[in-house]
């Protein structure tokens with residue numbers, strides 16, 4: 001998919017991985033709707049992006065992805081403003097083992113809703129022209145840790161949901177490629193949550209072990225995750241792909257064992 005004139009929507013787009021992919025998309029001539037619940041980071045991000053890529057290349061929506069009505073409105077306004085939607089990246093995610101139900105609501109429930117909204121505006125089922133969806137899981141879906149059990153559960157859920165939706169899209173001829181991306185540790189503010197007792201709750205006492213895990217496995221730059229996302233966006237053959245990104249192997253894919261009869 002060449003990106004000039006393509007329209008992307010990125011949740012959690014104002015910081016970290018979401019900001020990295022938003023910048024990468026803008027550099028390649030796409031237009032981006034950034035959806036984020038944090039007005040401060042969004043304001044700073046907007047200033048930088050408009051300075052670098054011009055006013056009008058991006059839209060900013062202050063929206064908590066758990067607010068269903070607002071999320072519907074954001075998708076609707078994006079399509080109304082730009083005319084169509086080609087790329088949806090469900091990236092927004094948190095780590096909060098204390099308020100673990102919020103973690104499920106942001107990381108999984110709202111990602112499911114974001115996927116369905118993207119299909120509403122992209123699927124051939126609805127007379128649209130197709131597109132690509134990237135859902136962000138984690139290597140926590142392959143190497144669980146005792147420190148973040150609910151975060152881990154949400155990332156397992158994102159993996160399974162996305163693989164199933166890719167199959168549904170193929171069977172239903174949606175014309176939408178649906179893929180999942182599983183990074184290891186990435187150098188973003190999310191990692192600071194391991195030092196916050198109000199986020200780690202009962203698992204706060206394990207923070208040194210988590211630090212050691214980060215040291216063992218390394219911490220990736222967000223730009224590498226953006227590179228992986230761009231690969232998925234540009235490779236029209238990818239549907240149902242599970243992209244892993246680690247320090248040891250870089251960008252690579254999970255090869256599923258064939259289903260046995």
Ligand SMILES: NC(=O)C1=CN([C@@H]2O[C@H](COP(=O)(O)OP(=O)(O)OC[C@H]3O[C@@H](n4cnc5c(N)ncnc54)[C@H](O)[C@@H]3O)[C@@H](O)[C@H]2O)C=CC1
Pocket residue numbers: 011012013014015016017018035036037038041063064065066091092093094106136137138139182183184185186187188189190191
């Ligand atoms: N940083 C890491 O080590 C890894 C992160 N991931 C995943 O990557 C995704 C992005 O994470 P990071 O960029 O690291 O986090 P981050 O905390 O740096 O950025 C997340 C962005 O999402 C926004 N956000 C959070 N909750 C929101 C909500 N309810 N509605 C709208 N926006 C919301 C935040 O305001 C922030 O701008 C998450 O799904 C995370 O689970 C996966 C593997 C590793």
Ligand SMILES: CCCCCC(=O)/C=C/[C@H]1[C@H](O)CC(=O)[C@@H]1CCCCCCC(=O)O
Pocket residue numbers: 095138139140143144145148183184185186190191193194213217246247248249
């Ligand atoms: C602190 C909140 C952000 C958590 C980021 C994340 O998703 C971390 C995942 C780790 C999980 O909690 C336990 C792990 O071991 C995950 C990292 C695994 C890295 C594997 C690298 C393997 C390799 O390099 O071959």
